[in-house]
Amino acid sequence: GCLPFHSNWPVGMPPWPRKPIRPGRTRATAVYIIGTEALKDALAARLRIEDREGPGVCHFPIGRGLDWYEGLTSERPIRRYHKGVATRVWTKTANARNEPLDCRCLAQAALEGLKASGLRLENEIQRVSDPKPARPTVTYIKWMQGF
Numbered sequence: 001g002c003l004p005f006h007s008n009w010p011v012g013m014p015p016w017p018r019k020p021i022r023p024g025r026t027r028a029t030a031v032y033i034i035g036t037e038a039l040k041d042a043l044a045a046r047l048r049i050e051d052r053e054g055p056g057v058c059h060f061p062i063g064r065g066l067d068w069y070e071g072l073t074s075e076r077p078i079r080r081y082h083k084g085v086a087t088r089v090w091t092k093t094a095n096a097r098n099e100p101l102d103c104r105c106l107a108q109a110a111l112e113g114l115k116a117s118g119l120r121l122e123n124e125i126q127r128v129s130d131p132k133p134a135r136p137t138v139t140y141i142k143w144m145q146g147f
Contacts, residue, residue, distance in 0.1 A: 015039050016112035032113070039105040040075065040090050047073070071100035 013035030020030035046056050074096035077088045092098050115121070 013038065015042070015109055016116050018116070034106075034109040034112075036105055036109075037088070037090065039108050040101070041077070043101070043104060043108070044077075067097070068100050071097045072104065074098040074101055 013033055015035050015038050017033055020032045023029055046058050049057050051057060075090045075092050075098055078091045079086050080089050
């Protein structure tokens, strides 16, 4: 199914909340508030890794155009002051398309949501990489007993 979500509220949220905001008089369904700041920080840290292998390395398919990579890096964290208090805000550069960044962050949020609901990646990796051959099921039908 589809999960309704909201981003950029408030700063400091984890990538996936422990529980959704429950429906009320003004909301018909539960809403999951995702921490886009944390997701963008994690992606920026992963993009800075220079190794080709190892934990946290980003892998991209061949064939992505330069526009896609520009979109992936279209936002920068900027320190802003409000009433003397410094906050970090991710700001899009002028005339930039940031859909690749948003899609990557939302995909990571979806993965965090699956992990929160019980998905264990280690088990899935083992299941996919070491499949056991399925035993054929034999069904005996009464009219075939004479053959």
